[in-house]
Amino acid sequence: MERQPRKLFHFHGGVRLDEHKAESNASPIRPMPLLARYVVPLRQHIGTPARALVCVGDTVLRGQVIGAAEGYVSTAVHAPTSGRVTAIEPRAVPHPSGLYDLAVVIEADGEDRAVDPRPLDWPHMDPSALRNRIREMGLAGLGGAVFPSYIKLNPGAPREGAGAIHTLILNGAECEPWITCDDRLMRERAGEVLQGARIMAHMLGVRRILVGVETNKPEALAALRQAADEVTEIVAVPARYPGGGGKQLTYTLTGVEVPAGGLSTDVGIQVFNVGTAYGLYRAVVQGEPLVSRIVTVTGHVARPGNYEARIGTCIHDLLAAAGGCLEGANGEIVGGPMMGFELMDRDAPVTKAVNCVIVKSPVLFPPKPEALPCFRCGACAQACPVQLQPFEMYWYSRTRDFGKAQAYKLFDCIECGCCSYVCPSHIPLVDFFRFAKSEIWERERENQAADQARARHEFRTFRLEREKQEKAEKFAKAAAAAKAKAAAGDPADPEAAKKKAILDAALARAAKAKEEMAAAGIAPKNVDNLPPRVEKEIAEIETRRARVPHPGQEDPHD
Amino acid sequence: MNGSPFTLLANNSVSAVMLKVMAALIPGIIAHAWFFGPGIWVSLLLCSALGIGLETLALLMRARPLGPALKDGSVLVTAWLLALSLPTLAPWWLYALGMLFAVVVAKHLYGGFGQNPFNPAMVAYAALIVSFPVYMTQWPAPVGVAPHGVGLGEALDLVFAGQGGISPDAYTAATALDTWKTQIRMGKPVADILALPAFGWGGGRAQELVALMYLFGGLLLLANRVITWHIPVAFLSGLALTASLLHAMNPAQHAGPVLHLLSGGAMLGAFFIATDPVSAASTPRGKLIFAGLAGLITVLIRNFGGYPDGVAFAILLMNVAAPFIDAYTQPRVFGHKPGREDRT
Numbered sequence: 001m002e003r004q005p006r007k008l009f010h011f012h013g014g015v016r017l018d019e020h021k022a023e024s025n026a027s028p029i030r031p032m033p034l035l036a037r038y039v040v041p042l043r044q045h046i047g048t049p050a051r052a053l054v055c056v057g058d059t060v061l062r063g064q065v066i067g068a069a070e071g072y073v074s075t076a077v078h079a080p081t082s083g084r085v086t087a088i089e090p091r092a093v094p095h096p097s098g099l100y101d102l103a104v105v106i107e108a109d110g111e112d113r114a115v116d117p118r119p120l121d122w123p124h125m126d127p128s129a130l131r132n133r134i135r136e137m138g139l140a141g142l143g144g145a146v147f148p149s150y151i152k153l154n155p156g157a158p159r160e161g162a163g164a165i166h167t168l169i170l171n172g173a174e175c176e177p178w179i180t181c182d183d184r185l186m187r188e189r190a191g192e193v194l195q196g197a198r199i200m201a202h203m204l205g206v207r208r209i210l211v212g213v214e215t216n217k218p219e220a221l222a223a224l225r226q227a228a229d230e231v232t233e234i235v236a237v238p239a240r241y242p243g244g245g246g247k248q249l250t251y252t253l254t255g256v257e258v259p260a261g262g263l264s265t266d267v268g269i270q271v272f273n274v275g276t277a278y279g280l281y282r283a284v285v286q287g288e289p290l291v292s293r294i295v296t297v298t299g300h301v302a303r304p305g306n307y308e309a310r311i312g313t314c315i316h317d318l319l320a321a322a323g324g325c326l327e328g329a330n331g332e333i334v335g336g337p338m339m340g341f342e343l344m345d346r347d348a349p350v351t352k353a354v355n356c357v358i359v360k361s362p363v364l365f366p367p368k369p370e371a372l373p374c375f376r377c378g379a380c381a382q383a384c385p386v387q388l389q390p391f392e393m394y395w396y397s398r399t400r401d402f403g404k405a406q407a408y409k410l411f412d413c414i415e416c417g418c419c420s421y422v423c424p425s426h427i428p429l430v431d432f433f434r435f436a437k438s439e440i441w442e443r444e445r446e447n448q449a450a451d452q453a454r455a456r457h458e459f460r461t462f463r464l465e466r467e468k469q470e471k472a473e474k475f476a477k478a479a480a481a482a483k484a485k486a487a488a489g490d491p492a493d494p495e496a497a498k499k500k501a502i503l504d505a506a507l508a509r510a511a512k513a514k515e516e517m518a519a520a521g522i523a524p525k526n527v528d529n530l531p532p533r534v535e536k537e538i539a540e541i542e543t544r545r546a547r548v549p550h551p552g553q554e555d556p557h558d
Numbered sequence: 559m560n561g562s563p564f565t566l567l568a569n570n571s572v573s574a575v576m577l578k579v580m581a582a583l584i585p586g587i588i589a590h591a592w593f594f595g596p597g598i599w600v601s602l603l604l605c606s607a608l609g610i611g612l613e614t615l616a617l618l619m620r621a622r623p624l625g626p627a628l629k630d631g632s633v634l635v636t637a638w639l640l641a642l643s644l645p646t647l648a649p650w651w652l653y654a655l656g657m658l659f660a661v662v663v664a665k666h667l668y669g670g671f672g673q674n675p676f677n678p679a680m681v682a683y684a685a686l687i688v689s690f691p692v693y694m695t696q697w698p699a700p701v702g703v704a705p706h707g708v709g710l711g712e713a714l715d716l717v718f719a720g721q722g723g724i725s726p727d728a729y730t731a732a733t734a735l736d737t738w739k740t741q742i743r744m745g746k747p748v749a750d751i752l753a754l755p756a757f758g759w760g761g762g763r764a765q766e767l768v769a770l771m772y773l774f775g776g777l778l779l780l781a782n783r784v785i786t787w788h789i790p791v792a793f794l795s796g797l798a799l800t801a802s803l804l805h806a807m808n809p810a811q812h813a814g815p816v817l818h819l820l821s822g823g824a825m826l827g828a829f830f831i832a833t834d835p836v837s838a839a840s841t842p843r844g845k846l847i848f849a850g851l852a853g854l855i856t857v858l859i860r861n862f863g864g865y866p867d868g869v870a871f872a873i874l875l876m877n878v879a880a881p882f883i884d885a886y887t888q889p890r891v892f893g894h895k896p897g898r899e900d901r902t
Contacts, residue, residue, distance in 0.1 A: 011892070015567075017565070018565075247892070258893055260892070260893035261893075333562075338565070339562050341562060342561050368566060370626060372630055373673070375572065375672040376840050377835045378835060378840050381840070381889075385892070386892040386893070387890065387891050388891060389840070389889070408888075409891045412892065412893065420562075420566070421565065421566055424571050424572050430563070
């Protein structure tokens with residue numbers, strides 16, 4: 001198909017990196033053998049974790065829902081093979097914190113029986129029903145953000161001021177070094193990827209699909225072009241990190257800047273990773289929920305490559321399948337070297353977010369040199385794809401002047417790592433920005449909690465006051481009614497008249513007693529005529545109180 | 559802290575940056591030695607040694623680790639810039655005082671590397687020209703112009719043992735800018751002034767070639783991405799435009815742009831001093847304003863002020879304004895609308 005080459009736009013900054021793609025992209029995707037045990041976390045996506053639907057001892061089939069989507073921003077989780085649930089407990093998960101999270105542990109029975117696949121008649125289905133099915137299929141963004149896909153496939157209700165979605169961008173840029181899972185997927189399953197994209201386009205009601213792939217993947221580009229139809233345009237974009245960032249790729253392809261703090265849908269564009277498109281194809285056309293993904297295993301391992309791993313595959317099993325780590329390996333990175341994180345525990349499983357595991361060695365990833373002071377050389381600002389001034393943000397983050405850091409648009413930072421990468425003083429700038437952001441969030445939470453407490457207190461005071469008033473009004477009304485009744489001298493109620501007479505007599509007695517006491521010069525006061533022991537005690541207390549400093553006179557420097 | 563990115567740009571460090579700056583100075587230094595004699599080596603070495611000594615002393619007094627600060631090489635850049643700004647063959651204590659000002663006062667009293675609001679070498683230069691104006695004008699004459707050429711042995715003698723042996727008149731001469739200033743004051747016609755031995759084909763005799771070598775070194779810095787184009791281009795443009803304007807208004811009083819560009823500290827200032835990132839403005843537009851105004855002020859000082867050259871004062875004045883300029887020239891962040899915004 002002949003086309004004018006698309007005019008591409010150049011986003012600010014970015015860096016050229018050693019690609020390290022050749023280590024893992026030479027051989028085809030390898031399926032992982034069936035393992036004895038899988039650990040499937042219930043929180044594998046952005047939003048609310050799935051709710052466990054199985055109990056310990058239950059038998060499950062491959063593709064059976066074991067965790068149901070809970071709330072709007074959520075998606076389902078499935079059993080990766082048939083077997084028995086042996087535990088539902090906190091387990092190591094791939095997260096920078098190293099904290100444990102609730103997971104369903106499944107002992108495989110070795111038969112790998114599956115639930116019956118339910119392909120969907122997507123062109124004729126009600127869009128809402130289709131989205132609900134996709135939610136139940138567990139689809140989330142496989143580029144690493146793992147946002148539940150069914151939400152992004154809803155064309156309705158664009159935000160105020162935004163038009164309808166007109167363009168679907170498929171992100172096959174894969175700009176991080178070392179990672180090649182999308183590259184291999186596009187080479188080997190281009191047709192399926194584009195079929196997934198067509199379903200997405202159908203659901204979103206868009207007529208134009210742009211697939212952005214960096215120029216360093218000529219085979220993938222060729223395979224996609226082979227499979228493309230007339231609404232799909234395969235675009236080679238320059239290999240410049242972070243060209244695969246959603247907003248960067250959108251800009252490169254269309255020249256449109258997604259507004260700060262907004263979504264690409266605000267400018268009529270929806271972006272999905274190619275892996276997600278493939279997952280959607282599998283879910284919709286083949287009726288298989290998301291139970292596996294392609295993971296690049298590379299770096300200091302015997303057999304680097306791409307592995308089709310079931311969700312829940314422990315990373316030590318994955319490394320074993322890649323022939324094990326080589327001599328001198330010193331840890332693993334989950335994700336790419338620019339934005340990934342250090343794996344804390346090899347027992348952690350592959351989740352929907354895990355696209356790559358890089359085994360480190362001191363040669364491949366030399367220890368970082370000691371940081372020196374910033375001398376404002378501006379290399380970071382030149383490299384920043386968002387055109388921030390990282391050295392200013394660093395200055396204010398370091399001195400905990402978070403207000404100023406925010407004024408320099410700290411929250412526009414995408415943490416791509418370009419600034420840290422180019423810094424001649426080797427300052428871990430991104431770490432400072434993560435720190436500043438989390439501190440600001442923490443303060444915000446505290447402020448919110450305080451505001452809430454204050455609001456609650458104020459409402460309580462208001463409520464008590466209101467109740468008091470209401471009560472007083474009610475009594476006043478009742479008293480008025482009673483008075484009116486008494487004045488009327490209700491003859492129909494001799495009982496009331498009798499009560500009133502008793503009451504009047506008692507009141508008269510009390511008034512008389514008071515008069516007598518007043519005449520005798522006695523004031524009704526309970527501190528009069530006290531025994532000496534009590535008088536002494538009171539005096540002691542008074543002297544003690546006099547010694548206690550008054551709150552208003554406290555040392556202001558205290 | 560999750561540690562990413564796990565890879566850093568190779569062969570990239572503060573010392574690498576400083577080494578590139580020093581390497582880019584070498585063509586100018588060689589030209590200097592060629593045209594003005596080997597005295598420059600003495601002042602370069604002396605200033606370097608003083609710099610390392612004073613840096614060590616300052617770090618010890620501040621109880622800071624010596625290793626990283628000495629390895630970064632920044633003190634050597636300061637030392638070289640000061641040595642190239644001061645007249646060669648001056649007495650040793652002049653360099654010592656200069657380095658004291660540069661390293662201890664201008665750098666470490668403000669918190670050390672990366673914290674100085676002013677360019678240390680220019681602070682030292684300013685302090686010395688205010689305190690010792692006579693020594694500061696005794697520049698060696700170009701080889702061949704001076705009645706007496708000073709060799710290396712004599713240079714050492716002059717610097718360390720005092721100037722008893724030979725009279726400064728034998729080997730120094732007023733610089734082109736100095737000559738212009740005094741001759742114009744005496745009411746000499748421009749044609750006669752330019753015929754004096756202080757002037758060459760474009761700027762100061764021989765000095766013009768040293769300036770071109772600094773320009774060459776500066777282009778190396780640009781090619782190596784140590785500096786961006788903004789500051790040198792704006793500085794030289796500001797300088798040339800102001801000089802042209804004044805020259806057009808009154809050619810009998812004000813020198814033309816070529817003399818301004820190729821004399822005094824213009825090229826050294828444009829590429830090596832105004833570009834000091836610590837004390838300069840750092841946003842792209844800020845750099846243009848910062849350096850453009852520095853060029854303008856340089857010419858104003860040269861043409862109307864009391865000193866023959868104005869590069870040092872112009873840069874110091876703009877150093878004061880740099881944070882302010884930065885605050886008002888922040889680039890538009892991706893996804894934000896143009897213009898000033900309220901913070902969110």
